[in-house]
Each structure stands twice: as C-alpha cells, then as structure tokens.
Amino acid sequence: MEKEYIQIKCLEVTQPIGKFYVGVMNYDDLERISLVDVRHMASKESELETYMGIQRTLDGGRVGKIKKYLEGIDATFPTSIIVAMSSESTTYDANTNTMRITNKTDVAKILDGQHRLKGLEGFGKPGNKFQLNLTIFLDVELEEQALIFATINQSQTKVNNSLVYDLFEFAKVRSPQKTAHNICKALNEKNDSPFKDKIKILGTADDKEKETISQATFVENLISYITVDKVKDRNIYKAGGSPRKANNEELKKLLFRNLFIEEKDGEIARIIWNYFKAVEKKWPTAWGSPQANLILNRSNGFAALMIFLKDVYINIVKTNVGAVPSVPDFLIILDKIGLKDSDFTKDNFVPGSSGRAALYKRFKDDTKI
Numbered sequence: 001m002e003k004e005y006i007q008i009k010c011l012e013v014t015q016p017i018g019k020f021y022v023g024v025m026n027y028d029d030l031e032r033i034s035l036v037d038v039r040h041m042a043s044k045e046s047e048l049e050t051y052m053g054i055q056r057t058l059d060g061g062r063v064g065k066i067k068k069y070l071e072g073i074d075a076t077f078p079t080s081i082i083v084a085m086s087s088e089s090t091t092y093d094a095n096t097n098t099m100r101i102t103n104k105t106d107v108a109k110i111l112d113g114q115h116r117l118k119g120l121e122g123f124g125k126p127g128n129k130f131q132l133n134l135t136i137f138l139d140v141e142l143e144e145q146a147l148i149f150a151t152i153n154q155s156q157t158k159v160n161n162s163l164v165y166d167l168f169e170f171a172k173v174r175s176p177q178k179t180a181h182n183i184c185k186a187l188n189e190k191n192d193s194p195f196k197d198k199i200k201i202l203g204t205a206d207d208k209e210k211e212t213i214s215q216a217t218f219v220e221n222l223i224s225y226i227t228v229d230k231v232k233d234r235n236i237y238k239a240g241g242s243p244r245k246a247n248n249e250e251l252k253k254l255l256f257r258n259l260f261i262e263e264k265d266g267e268i269a270r271i272i273w274n275y276f277k278a279v280e281k282k283w284p285t286a287w288g289s290p291q292a293n294l295i296l297n298r299s300n301g302f303a304a305l306m307i308f309l310k311d312v313y314i315n316i317v318k319t320n321v322g323a324v325p326s327v328p329d330f331l332i333i334l335d336k337i338g339l340k341d342s343d344f345t346k347d348n349f350v351p352g353s354s355g356r357a358a359l360y361k362r363f364k365d366d367t368k369i
Contacts, residue, residue, distance in 0.1 A: 003103050006033070010092065010099040010136070017144070021092065021136040022080070023099055026129055027120045030081065033101065034108040034117065058118055066119030073235040080135040081113030082152065084145055087138045099136070111137070111145060112152045161216035166202045175234035176226045179260060180219040183269045194276035194287070198297060210290050212297045221306040222272070225255045251321040255313055259322055270324050275309055278330035285341035295359075296344040300351060304359040315369045337366040 010023035089102040168178040188199040200211040233243045246257035256268045280287045286296040295301045317323045349355040
C-alpha cells in the first residue's frame with residue numbers, strides 16, 4: 001500500500017522574498033507528486049504559462065540529451081529543482097528539520113527543472129537511487145511564481161561547449177573528449193601547424209582576428225572519427241576497462257577508433273596535421289586568410305574538409321587503417337579539385353548545412369572518390 005505521506009529532511013531559509021525550504025527527495029517521489037504537471041507541460045500551457053504569456057513546453061531533444069548524460073558513471077544534478085507547493089499539502093517540523101508532504105499527484109508544481117525531472121523518468125538503475133536537492137516555496141501566488149521563474153531564466157547563461165571541452169584537460173581519466181581536446185590544443189600551439197593560432201581556445205589572449213574555428217567545432221568533428229558514444233567510452237575507462245576496438249567495416253567510418261584505444265594519439269594528430277597541411281598548400285589564401293567572406297578556414301569549410309577526410313584517407317591507405325599518409329599523399333588527391341582560393345565564398349557556399357553539403361559534394365565530384 002502506498003504511503004500517505006513522503007517525509008524529507010528539510011531546512012528553512014529566510015531571504016527578502018520570504019521563507020522557503022531546501023530539502024532532499026528521491027527523484028521518483030518528486031516525479032510521482034508532480035507527474036500530472038510534468039506531463040501537462042508537454043502538451044499545453046500551464047496556469048503559470050498562461051499568466052506570463054509564455055509557452056514552456058518540454059523540449060524532446062533536450063530531454064534526450066539529459067537521458068544520455070544520465071548514462072554517465074558520474075552523472076549529477078547539483079542545482080536545485082524549484083517547486084511550488086501549498087501549505088495544505090505540507091507540514092514542517094522545525095525541531096526535527098523535516099517536512100511531511102502529501103503523497104499524491106499534482107502536489108508539487110515545477111518552476112525550474114522540468115527537463116531534468118523528465119530526463120530521470122525511468123532512471124531505475126538496479127541498486128541505485130537518485131536524490132534531488134529541492135527548493136520548496138509554499139503558498140506563492142502566480143505573480144510570485146512568475147517572478148521566480150523570470151529571475152532564474154534571465155540569470156542563467158548557457159555554458160559554451162568550448163568551455164566544456166576545455167575542462168577535459170584536467171580530467172585524469174582517458175576519454176574521447178580529453179584526447180580530442182589535447183590534439184586540438186597541440187595543433188593550435190605548434191609552430192608550422194596548419195592550425196597555428198586558428199582555433200578559439202578558451203582562456204587565451206591570442207590574435208582573435210586569426211581565430212576562425214571554435215574549439216567545440218574542432219573537437220566534435222574529431223570525436224566523430226573516434227566513437228559513436230563518448231559517454232559510454234568514458235564510463236568504461238573510468239571503471240578501469242578499455243572500450244572495444246572497431247572491426248574493419250566500422251573503421252571505414254571510425255577512422256581513428258583503434259588508434260585511440262591503442263593510445264596512439266600522436267598518430268591521430270599527425271594524420272590531421274598532414275591532411276590540413278596539404279589543404280594549406282593547395283589553397284594558401286583561402287586557408288590562411290581571416291577574411292570574413294572566405295569560408296574554408298571557418299566552421300562550414302572545416303566541417304566539409306573533415307567529412308571529406310574519410311574518403312581521402314580510405315582512398316590512400318585502403319585497408320591499412322591506422323597508417324599515417326604524408327602531405328604529398330594527401331595533395332595528390334586534393335590537386336584534382338578545381339576550386340580556386342577565391343571560390344570559397346559565402347556566396348558560393350552559403351552558411352549552414354546546405355553550403356557544407358554542397359562543398360563536400362564538389363570535393364567528391366572533382367576527385368571521383
């Protein structure tokens with residue numbers, strides 16, 4: 001029989017807005033008492049949304065990313081889920097620092113954290129529990145709920161993906177993210193590298209005009225040749241294991257998978273170096289110039305070149321995946337492309353996926369590989 005109440009450890013906090021409570025609750029208990037409201041948000045406006053004139057429906061893509069994140073061996077939500085409750089559904093005991101909450105649906109209304117809670121739905125790892133720190137406001141009017149919601153969302157800043165990857169430098173455990181970051185940083189710093197000072201590395205104060213590729217763009221494109229599941233690989237390393245190597249068929253897409261597992265990061269870096277050194281020799285102006293209208297050394301051009309790397313590399317090494325082609329090896333193929341430096345403009349290859357696809361297609365058509 002389901003318990004009539006949920007009892008949680010809780011502390012009373014006083015701030016200018018008034019009193020509220022900070023407690024700890026198991027995710028499935030919170031999911032149950034807020035279940036109606038969470039599902040409601042996925043389909044139509046809540047009372048708060050109607051009041052504020054906003055639409056705050058659940059973002060399926062964001063929920064999916066959270067679920068993927070929760071597969072991590074060290075997943076955490078350290079910030080509070082913020083809820084509004086009625087004092088009719090709660091009793092606080094200041095002597096024991098506990099709050100008793102009526103155990104039924106729609107008791108808790110989520111002001112912030114609905115995506116995290118939805119991502120936890122079905123978490124259920126055997127033997128595991130996921131507790132959430134909870135900020136509880138009692139008997140707050142809609143106007144106050146709106147103020148809390150607006151304050152939270154106005155002050156939040158989306159974390160730059162480049163910063164996320166930059167922090168992997170301090171990780172002790174091997175992972176695709178750490179390897180890709182280290183290669184990115186090394187290629188940006190080495191003299192005579194085709195990427196010398198071209199990558200926007202966080203925390204540096206170099207010539208910003210020359211920095212045309214973001215750290216996140218470089219790392220994400222490189223990781224795509226190492227793994228299809230970077231979270232899983234990192235979990236395996238953190239647990240003291242080693243990920244499975246790719247078979248010959250998988251290596252056609254995951255070019256650097258086995259080099260990564262064999263910890264031959266230097267060979268991965270050298271392949272990238274030689275390929276883009278050939279690009280630099282083939283199109284010195286388009287690759288070297290920070291001119292805004294030229295796209296080869298920017299996100300779209302770099303991404304198209306990285307996609308094309310797979311075709312070029314396999315054409316050179318055949319079945320000997322893991323070999324390191326020379327700059328002249330790469331140039332033999334790139335020299336078949338009829339594009340001149342002045343052709344790599346935003347007019348010819350528009351920003352976005354369509355321009356990137358058109359550039360990649362031109363590479364393929366000219367080289368016939």
